[in-house]
Amino acid sequence: MMLVAVYFSVISDAPLPRPGQMMQVQNDQPVQNTSYYEDLQEEKRAVMITWCFGGKRVAITGSWDNWKTREPLHSLGKDFIIMKMLPSGVYHYHFIVDELIRYAPNLPWEFNESGSAYNVLDLQEFVPEAPESLSEFESPPSPISSYDNQPLNDGDFSRPPPELPPQLQTTLIDERRFIIRSRKSLPRPSHTMLNHLYEQDGDDGQSVALCSTHRFLQKYVTVVLYKSLRR
Incomplete structure (x- = not known):
């Protein structure tokens, strides 16, 4: 189901x-009124x-x-x-x-x-959404000494996967208040959250939730799919 x-x-x-x-x-x-301007010079x-x-x-x-x-x-x-x-x-x-x-x-x-x-x-002027700086996505260069021609060994395959980037750690599916606020307008998501698929196991271990957010012009649509693990 x-x-x-x-x-x-x-x-x-x-x-x-x-x-x-x-x-x-x-x-x-x-x-x-939420858009009344008293500045007549505008x-x-x-x-x-x-x-x-x-x-x-x-x-x-x-x-x-x-x-x-x-x-x-x-x-x-x-x-x-x-x-x-x-x-x-x-x-x-x-x-x-x-x-x-x-x-x-x-x-x-x-x-x-x-x-x-x-x-x-x-009458709002459309401004394309773009990050102010790309520095948050840049990683420091690796030292030259870290490069070699050695073949991969068992230790290389036993290493844990890299940590999730901090930009992707806070999503709507992780927020407990998300369900309470779902009847109102949702907060504007970060551009780093768009076009990703998030998965979360249910508290009871019997279900899983998949979440994805997409942008259509100036609107955002978040789809959450709840799937029972029982067959």
């Missing part, structure tokens, strides 16, 4: 609504946001100003558009269509803690 567990960078337990589902405007505090980017699901009056509100203002969209044929200048960051927003809170299913969206859907605007 095998049990496979797949862990993504973002996990949500909220039910999935139908596309374009309407939610009545309430006085609940919306998602708290370079900004032009972003056009479009609503194409009908309505007579369409407005937008978002975390770029801590949900303080409601800006109307301009009608352009059957669509409504607005142009905004925003600094780099990740923003949450939703539309207000005829006094109903809506989200655009054709744009990136997520759930908040109360289970309501909102759109996500990601």
